[in-house]
Amino acid sequence: xxxxxxxxxxxxxxxxxxxxxxxxxxxxxxxxxxxxxxxxxxxxxxxxxxxxxxxxxxxxxxxxxxxxxxxxxxxxxxxxxxxxxxxxxxxxxxxxxxxxxxxxxxxxxxxxxxxxxxxxxxxxxxxxxxxxxxxxxxxxxxxxxxxxxxxxxxxxxxxxxxxxxxxxxxxxxxxxxxxxxxxxxxxxxxxxxxxxxxxxxxxxxxxxxxxxxxxxxxxxxxxxxxxxxxxxxxxxxxxxxxxxxxxxxxxxxxxxxxxxxxxxxxxxxxxxxxxxxxxxxxxxxxxxxxxxxxxxxxxxxxxxxxxxxxxxxxxxxxxxxxxxxxxxxxxxxxxxxxxxxxxxxxxxxxxxxxxxxxxxxxxxxxxxxxxxxxxxxxxxxxxxxxxxxxxxxxxxxxxxxxxxxxxxxxxxxxxxxxxxxxxxxxxxxxxxxxxxxxxxxxxxxxxxxxxxxxxxxxxxxxxxxxxxxxxx
Amino acid sequence: xxxxxxxxxxxxxxxxxxxxxxxxxxxxxxxxxxxxxxxxxxxxxxxxxxxxxxxxxxxxxxxxxxxxxxxxxxxxxxxxxxxxxxxxxxxxxxxxxxxxxxxxxxxxxxxxxxxxxxxxxxxxxxxxxxxxxxxxxxxxxxxxxxxxxxxxxxxxxxxxxxxxxxxxxxxxxxxxxxxxxxxxxxxxxxxxxxxxxxxxxxxxxxxxxxxxxxxxxxxxxxxxxxxxxxxxxxxxxxxxxxxxxxxxxxxxxxxxxxxxxxxxxxxxxxxxxxxxxxxxxxxxxxxxxxxxxxxxxxxxxxxxxxxxxxxxxxxxxxxxxxxxxxxxxxxxxxxxxxxxxxxxxxxxxxxxxxxxxxxxxxxxxxxxxxxxxxxxxxxxxxxxxxxxxxxxxxxxxxxx
Numbered sequence: 001x002x003x004x005x006x007x008x009x010x011x012x013x014x015x016x017x018x019x020x021x022x023x024x025x026x027x028x029x030x031x032x033x034x035x036x037x038x039x040x041x042x043x044x045x046x047x048x049x050x051x052x053x054x055x056x057x058x059x060x061x062x063x064x065x066x067x068x069x070x071x072x073x074x075x076x077x078x079x080x081x082x083x084x085x086x087x088x089x090x091x092x093x094x095x096x097x098x099x100x101x102x103x104x105x106x107x108x109x110x111x112x113x114x115x116x117x118x119x120x121x122x123x124x125x126x127x128x129x130x131x132x133x134x135x136x137x138x139x140x141x142x143x144x145x146x147x148x149x150x151x152x153x154x155x156x157x158x159x160x161x162x163x164x165x166x167x168x169x170x171x172x173x174x175x176x177x178x179x180x181x182x183x184x185x186x187x188x189x190x191x192x193x194x195x196x197x198x199x200x201x202x203x204x205x206x207x208x209x210x211x212x213x214x215x216x217x218x219x220x221x222x223x224x225x226x227x228x229x230x231x232x233x234x235x236x237x238x239x240x241x242x243x244x245x246x247x248x249x250x251x252x253x254x255x256x257x258x259x260x261x262x263x264x265x266x267x268x269x270x271x272x273x274x275x276x277x278x279x280x281x282x283x284x285x286x287x288x289x290x291x292x293x294x295x296x297x298x299x300x301x302x303x304x305x306x307x308x309x310x311x312x313x314x315x316x317x318x319x320x321x322x323x324x325x326x327x328x329x330x331x332x333x334x335x336x337x338x339x340x341x342x343x344x345x346x347x348x349x350x351x352x353x354x355x356x357x358x359x360x361x362x363x364x365x366x367x368x369x370x371x372x373x374x375x376x377x378x379x380x381x382x383x384x385x386x387x388x389x390x391x392x393x394x395x396x397x398x399x400x401x402x403x404x405x406x407x408x409x410x411x412x413x414x415x416x417x418x419x420x421x422x423x424x425x426x427x428x429x430x431x432x433x434x435x436x437x438x439x440x441x442x443x444x445x446x447x448x449x450x451x452x453x454x455x456x457x458x459x460x461x462x463x464x465x466x467x468x469x470x471x472x
Numbered sequence: 473x474x475x476x477x478x479x480x481x482x483x484x485x486x487x488x489x490x491x492x493x494x495x496x497x498x499x500x501x502x503x504x505x506x507x508x509x510x511x512x513x514x515x516x517x518x519x520x521x522x523x524x525x526x527x528x529x530x531x532x533x534x535x536x537x538x539x540x541x542x543x544x545x546x547x548x549x550x551x552x553x554x555x556x557x558x559x560x561x562x563x564x565x566x567x568x569x570x571x572x573x574x575x576x577x578x579x580x581x582x583x584x585x586x587x588x589x590x591x592x593x594x595x596x597x598x599x600x601x602x603x604x605x606x607x608x609x610x611x612x613x614x615x616x617x618x619x620x621x622x623x624x625x626x627x628x629x630x631x632x633x634x635x636x637x638x639x640x641x642x643x644x645x646x647x648x649x650x651x652x653x654x655x656x657x658x659x660x661x662x663x664x665x666x667x668x669x670x671x672x673x674x675x676x677x678x679x680x681x682x683x684x685x686x687x688x689x690x691x692x693x694x695x696x697x698x699x700x701x702x703x704x705x706x707x708x709x710x711x712x713x714x715x716x717x718x719x720x721x722x723x724x725x726x727x728x729x730x731x732x733x734x735x736x737x738x739x740x741x742x743x744x745x746x747x748x749x750x751x752x753x754x755x756x757x758x759x760x761x762x763x764x765x766x767x768x769x770x771x772x773x774x775x776x777x778x779x780x781x782x783x784x785x786x787x788x789x790x791x792x793x794x795x796x797x798x799x800x801x802x803x804x805x806x807x808x809x810x811x812x813x814x815x816x817x818x819x820x821x822x823x824x825x826x827x828x829x830x831x832x833x834x835x836x837x838x839x840x841x842x843x844x845x846x847x848x849x850x851x852x853x854x855x856x857x858x859x860x861x862x863x864x865x866x867x868x869x870x871x872x
Contacts, residue, residue, distance in 0.1 A: 169518070325517060332516040355518060357511065365507030366525035373521030377756040379530055380521060395510040397523020398503060400577060401619030404810040405527070406759065406817055417863070419815055436863065437870055445516035452522045453619075459514045 009242050011411045012234030013376060013446055015169040019388040020293040020355075024176035025300035029316065031104045035078050035307030036088060036344035039064045040095040042137030043150065043348075044071035049098065055082045059305075060109035060283045062132070063098060072137035072149050077285040077305040078102035088342045091328060091335045097344070100307070114281030118191040126195055126278065133277035134284035137347060138270040140240035141259040144196075151259050157196045158262030159248050162189065162271060164216075165206035167235040168330035169391060170292020170353055172301060175209025177288075178268055182212075185268065186219045188275040189226060196264075201226040202247035206233045235332070236413050236444035240265035255439030255465075269350060284347055291317055293331065294390060295324030295354030306347055311340040313352065323357040325393050331355060332445040358392035365396070376407055376450040400453040408447035408457060414440050418447035422457045425464030431471075433464050441465070478502045496569045500576035528578045530757045534748035535585055535805055541744050542737035545649035546593035550737050556597050558584040561604040568613045579618030579625075579811075583607070586805055587626040589738025590798060590845075591633070592645035599637055603629040623852045624812045627845055634845070642841075646734040648690040690734040693724050694797045695841040701778070718785055721792045728795040739801035749804035758808035761820040766803040769828020770794055777836040799831060802844035812852045818866070819858040827851045 040046040047064035051057060057076035064074030080102040088097045113129050115121060121129075127145040130136050136143040142150030144157055164174055178185065193201050205213040205228060213230050220226050229247055231237050237246070244258040244265060245251055252258050258265050266274075269288060276282040286305050293299070296317050304313065310326050318324065327334030328343065331353045337343035345352065362368070370380030373396070374389040382389055408418035416437055424433035438461065447457040481498045485491055504525070512519055542550040561584050569576045587604055588595075607629025612621040634641045691699075700717040703709060727733045731741025739745070752758035774793040780786045794800065807813065807827055814823050827847050834843025 327517060331518045334517070335515075336517060359509045359511050361506035361509050363506055366523060366529060370521055375520045375522045377522050377527075379526055379755050379757065391518045393511040393517055394519075395508055395512055396519055396521045397525065398508050398510070398575070400524045401617075403524065403527075403619050404813065404815050406810070406815065406820075407756075409815075409817055415866070417816060420863070435870055436867055449516050449518065450520055452524055452527050454519060454523065456514050458516065 008232040008246060009234050009237045009413045010415065011409075011413050011446075012167075012232070012237065013411055013450070014232075014234050015167070015171070015374070017382075017386060017388050018169045018374065019372075019390045020296070020299050020353075021170055022172045022290040022292050022299040022301060022351075024173050025298070026288075027300060027302050029302050029304045029308065029313070031078055031102050031106060031305060032308045032312040033104075034080075034083065034099055034101045034309070035305055036097050036099050036309050036342055037063065037074060037077060037307040038088065038090045038095045038097040038344060038346055039074055040090065040093070041074060041306075041347040042072065042134075043139065043142035044137050045069040046095055047071045047074050049085055049096065051076075051082050051085075051098065053082055053085055056080070057082060057100060058109050059107065059285050060111075062283075066148075070142065070148050070151060072134050072142070073132060075134055075283045075285055075306075076100055077307050079105045079107060088344075089338060090344065090346065097342075108282065108285055111277075111281035111283060114277075114279055116279055118187045118275070118278050119194070121191065121195075121278065123195060126191070129278060129281065130274065133273075133282065134347065135270070135273050135277045138266065138273060138284075140265040141257050143266070143270075143274075144264060150264075151257070152262065152264065154196070156262050157199055157264055159244070159250075159264070160189075160192055160196060160199055160201045161240075161244050161247055161258070161263050161265045162201065162203045162268060163238045163240075163243050163265065164203055164212070164268045165209070165231060165233065165238050166350075167206070167233055167237050168332060168351070169235075170290065170299070170330060170351060172290045172351070173208070174206060174268060175212030177301065178272075179212055179215065181272060182215050182219055184275045185271050186216065186223075188271045188278070189220070190223055191278060192266075192271075192274065193223070193226065198225065200248075203228045204231045204237070204243055204247055205229065206231060206237075208233055235446065236442070239413070239442055239444060241442050242413055254437050267350065287347065287349075289345060289349060290351040291354070292351055293324075293354040294356050294392075295319055295322060295326070304345055307344045309341055310337050310343040310345070310352070313345070314340065314354065318354060324354045325357050327353040327355070329353070331391060332449060333443065356390075356392045358394040360394070376411060377452075395454050397452065397454050399455065402453055402455060405452060407450045407452065411446045411450050413444055413446070414442060416440055418457045418461065421464065422447075422455060422460045425460040425467075428467070430464035430467040434468060438464055438468065474505055478505075493570050493573070496574060496576050497566060500569075525578050527757060528581050530755055531582050531752065531805070532585060534752045534757075535582075535589065535738070537744040537748060538738040538741060538801070539585060539589060541731055541741040542589060542593075545731060545740060546647070546737055549593065550588075553588045553591070553593075553595065553597070553600060553737070554585060556600055557588040557604050560601040561587070561608050564605050564608040565613070568609070568617070572617075574617065577618040579612070580608070582809075583612075583625045586738075587629050590626065590630050590736045590801065592641060592735075593647055593737050594645050595633075595640060599633060599640060603633040606632045619811055621811060622856075623849060624806055624809050627806060627849050627852075630845055631849060643691065643695070646690060646692050646736075648734050649732055649740065692735050692797065692841065693728060693733050693792075694835065697721060697792065697796070698835075698841050714781070718780070718788070721785075721788050725788070725791055725795065728792065733796075736798060736801075739798040742795045742800050745800045745804055749800075752804070752808070758804070759810065759813075759817075759820055761817060762807045762813060762824040763803055765821045765824030766807050766828045767794060769825035770799055770803070770832055771828070773829045773832035773836075777832055793832065793835070797835070797842040798844045802831070802848055803828070806844075806848050807851075812855065814855045814859045814862070816859050816862045816866075819855070819862045822858050822862075823851055823855055826854070 047066040051063045061076045062073045063076045083101050084099040131147040136149035144150040144152045240258045241252045244263040250261045288301050326337045372390045373380045441461050565580045607625045611625035611628030615621045704713050729742050753760045774790045778789045830847035831844040
């Protein structure tokens with residue numbers, strides 16, 4: 001196991017003053033007319049449907065359970081009737097999904113065995129409750145329990161890494177949002193630490209949330225082996241691989257997930273889900289998602305039932321009369337929604353982005369001062385003025401050959417040469433690129449974002465990786 | 473209005489298929505004035521604002537002060553020379569793009585202005601045209617156009633002229649700059665009137681050369697210094713020779729800094745070049761690694777190559793070497809051409825340092841007075857090798 005002595009992400013990019021960054025406002029979304037519940041959610045394989053078309057289901061009722069392989073149970077998230085079970089495209093993959101018509105009642109069936117005092121759980125009862133509530137499918141590689149819920153088995157867990165920071169362009173102000181939930185977070189942390197037999201726990205907090213870090217430190221002062229670190233706010237510091245490397249100092253091998261070094265990576269929202277599952281027996285039926293981007297009327301946090309289709313979210317929160325593009329996830333790694341009515345917000349979705357479609361031609365674009373343009377270089381006036389920058393879908397330039405400006409090398413969070421990888425992969429020479437640590441790419445998308453020649457470097461790298469995987 | 477003109481052209485293209493080959497030209501114009509209508513097709517769905525046009529335009533802005541200074545020092549002819557370079561070189565580029573049915577790219581915007589600025593002010597226009605045509609074709613287009621050229625096109629063009637027409641490129645080709653004799657008598661070299669903006673010395677090279685107007689042929693500071701240094705190095709040289717040598721070095725420093733000296737058109741005014749360089753570095757357009765390591769390489773080598781009696785004399789010599797000739801212009805605008813340099817950031821340190829060293833080697837030990845052009849072209853060849861070594865070292869432990 002090699003140790004890297006690095007604090008914070010290498011390279012990276014700090015998104016600041018982006019228009020459409022969610023504020024710490026909250027709203028409960030009303031129960032949607034119907035929900036689309038994919039049978040593959042979070043980490044794990046597709047589960048087997050337990051219901052048939054026409055069956056009545058209750059919110060919180062288990063409707064999918066895996067019989068083999070790694071998976072966690074899937075729950076119905078509204079009260080109503082199963083209208084259809086069909087194949088949909090969810091995050092670029094085909095999966096089976098149940099479409100449930102709701103009767104707009106809000107009751108949820110809870111699980112038994114919940115205890116208000118989280119320290120009183122035995123390992124077996126906690127494992128069972130976590131698994132049945134579906135919480136185990138959260139996190140980068142699932143939450144290891146006694147059941148087959150993660151690629152990592154219980155005894156191989158070495159660290160618990162908690163990300164209390166978001167660094168993407170439309171990041172929520174984590175500190176403000178969770179300031180009032182510190183005690184719940186700490187209880188969940190302590191319970192999980194005990195559950196994994198007192199492993200070290202690392203929490204990464206953004207440098208913007210020093211106050212939040214302090215209050216976490218204060219309430220955790222009694223517990224041993226829990227470290228709170230203040231990290232830089234550069235994207236992609238919150239990626240599981242980067243976070244594990246920064247906080248634990250252990251290098252994640254190329255092409256592997258953090259589970260290969262025994263690290264369980266959780267989000268702070270996942271911790272809240274763990275808390276609710278353990279203290280109330282609440283199955284994973286709803287979650288807070290952030291609405292980022294200028295395509296929304298208001299940028300805030302919304303609690304939605306899992307499976308709420310994108311079309312419902314847009315109908316309620318979208319800006320009317322503006323052509324927008326809806327992305328599941330943040331704008332850099334998010335997937336575009338093909339069919340809005342059949343694109344659900346799944347368990348693992350933390351944020352949705354709605355960016356304006358901009359196919360307009362701007363007169364003398366390259367000569368403008370660029371008051372609202374975001375850029376890695378400091379060419380635009382926006383780098384020197386405190387103005388809100390706008391992100392849209394325009395390419396902002398033409399495709400050109402690579403001029404070797406090396407922005408991508410500067411910005412890459414791993415020690416890669418994206419421009420070289422692009423050269424090899426776009427010519428089908430993935431074998432050559434393997435020697436340049438092609439598999440080490442974590443697909444954060446920054447190289448494509450900053451490229452002034454507008455080359456889709458990440459797409460080429462992804463193609464190269466697929467090629468390599470096929471050969472194996 | 474402009475939009476209508478372009479739309480009209482596109483309609484004409486549809487009507488007359490024989491005009492199809494000119495589509496790249498119209499496309500280029502259209503894209504120049506209007507941004508792209510393209511939207512992102514794959515992840516990530518957002519892209520930042522900088523494009524190659526903006527990138528290149530910034531280099532143009534950075535070199536513009538030096539170009540204006542060239543007019544100030546060498547008269548309105550400088551404008552003519554720059555225009556000729558743009559027109560002739562641009563035409564070559566456009567013809568190539570039309571023949572190859574490719575998009576016209578922005579690379580020439582930079583080559584077109586850098587090239588005339590590294591030529592002597594008396595360069596005949598026909599020679600300039602031959603040079604730029606050669607440079608564009610054999611420096612860039614034969615390799616596949618912008619982004620694929622191994623050599624800096626402007627330097628290839630200059631090198632071609634330097635070897636083919638040495639008489640026009642050395643010695644007598646350099647004339648003294650404008651704020652002339654009167655200014656020198658008053659010992660105030662620059663800031664005397666409007667210089668070349670108002671006075672007229674003739675637009676064609678023979679007019680200047682015939683001495684009709686008050687221009688005088690003047691050896692470049694580097695050539696003079698070389699002459700004096702050789703005298704010192706001769707057997708039987710007296711301490712007076714050394715005094716003369718050092719005196720020349722010391723007294724010419726302010727002139728070198730402010731630009732009052734003979735030399736190629738754009739490379740003389742060090743202060744404006746430095747300002748341009750700072751602007752490029754601040755905007756992250758030019759890579760500071762290359763610029764700094766080139767200057768460092770030059771400084772270190774000048775320290776070891778030029779003998780002097782005491783340390784302060786050595787420092788004077790060092791300043792002289794860095795400010796004279798095309799060293800600063802080369803370091804700031806030529807070495808930082810990203811296409812012809814190495815890909816890796818680590819490689820850029822070695823690349824720059826080697827350029828500085830080789831330039832000084834040529835200046836000190838060869839018959840040429842100036843060596844920055846050859847050293848950059850030479851290192852252009854080795855850029856790929858430097859990358860190879862850097863990558864080999866960096867990824868030595870990776871399994872293939």
